[in-house]
Amino acid sequence: MKPIPLSLYIHIPWCIKKCPYCDFNSHEARNDVPEFDYVKALLKDLESELPHIWGRPIASIFIGGGTPSLFSAQAIELLMSGLRERLPIRPNMEITLEANPSTFEQERFSAYRESGINRLSIGIQSFSNAKLKALGRIHDSSEALDAATIAKKAGFDNFNLDLMFGLPQQSMQQALDDLQQAIDCSPQHLSWYQLTIEENTLFHHAPPVLPDDELLWELQEGGQRLLAGAGFSQYEVSAYAKPKYQCHHNNNYWQYGDYLGIGAGAHGKLSMPDGSIIRHLKVRHPEQYMKQAMLNTPRSSTHHVAEKDRSFEFMLNALRLKNGFSAELFSERTRLDFAVVEKKLAQISQKGLLKSKGGRFWPSDKGWAFLNDAMEVFIED
Secondary structure, eight states, rough: OOOOOOEEEEEEOOEESSEEEEEEEOOOOOOOOOOHHHHHHHHHHHHHGGGGGTOOOOOOOEEEESSSSGGGGHHHHHHHHHHHHHHHHTTEEEEEEOOGGGGGGGHHHHHHHTTTTTTTEEEOOOOOHHHHTTTTSSSSSHHHHHHHHHHHHHOOOOEEEEEEOOOOTTTTTHHHHHHHHHHHHHOSSEEEEEOOOTEEEEEEESSOOOOHHHHHHHHHHHHHHEEEEEEEEETTTEEEOOOOOOOOHHHHHHOOOTEHHHHHHHHEEEOTTSOOOOEEOOOHHHHHHHHHHTOOOOOOEEEEEHHHHOOOOOHHHHTTTTOOHHHHHHHHHHHHHHHHHHHHHHHHHHOOEEETTTTEEEEEHHHHHHHHHHTTTTTTO
């Protein structure tokens, strides 16, 4: 059986302020964050998971949140040192840390770089002060612009900017101005995605006025033209990269690779030697998580992914990719015979939502616009 790539996701759950659109497991840091105790808990969590991944190399590491850049350089160095002691980390492996512009300090970020972090993902969202205020962000436009400059001075030659479109009362010109400013910051990667209203968020309870569907379509097409003209290739629904700078960690996730999740509320997926696929979830609340991790019981739940659900899970991710997937990859990652999805793929093709050639399948332009319609075929009754 061909080895499946394994990534490591590390969740740091605190942020300065909870954004009204955010449905991630994040908690406002009302007092000093117990960063060193939390790092100890993360490493204990990792140790409890090691028996499940013995002998498997790590393909990438992603430190997400919350706001991981709330942690001091000393705490991140302690974390990175602990990871190196416990895992075979290859030189030049992609190691990403999420950061917010309000937390940018060149000295701290230079220390992050020295500790082994080699990629940043910076949550800009907009360069408009009015839009940032509407989104509940605590940074302003000048801090957003400074963040990219500080990242470069700190030694980062690989960083992503997160940017939203379809913001409250946003016009076409405002969206494209935002995107052009992001391009002018010279990132190697851009995540450009539509603001959506998620359950269990403040925006869900008090929805803002968002652009209508026709304008959203125009925004998306205009932005894609602008990005392509600037040398960014779209390789996933909301991901654009300069050549050789696609995000390895996210690609592994979208290709139904394995990932170990540590940290409060982190989840993971592991393919086991017996052919089963297991998903795990960690205790959500930070204080309770730290207690359970130190007792070697950080998981809150574990379940086996049924064979009937694997096709849906695989397609939910792989159909987001511009280059799609191969029949071989499907079988390798799901441990299923490709025949179980051939008829369903044919149905999608007949609707004009899918293209194929030489055993490879990818969404058509129409398929990308109607991914939910394509996915309905894989939902089991």
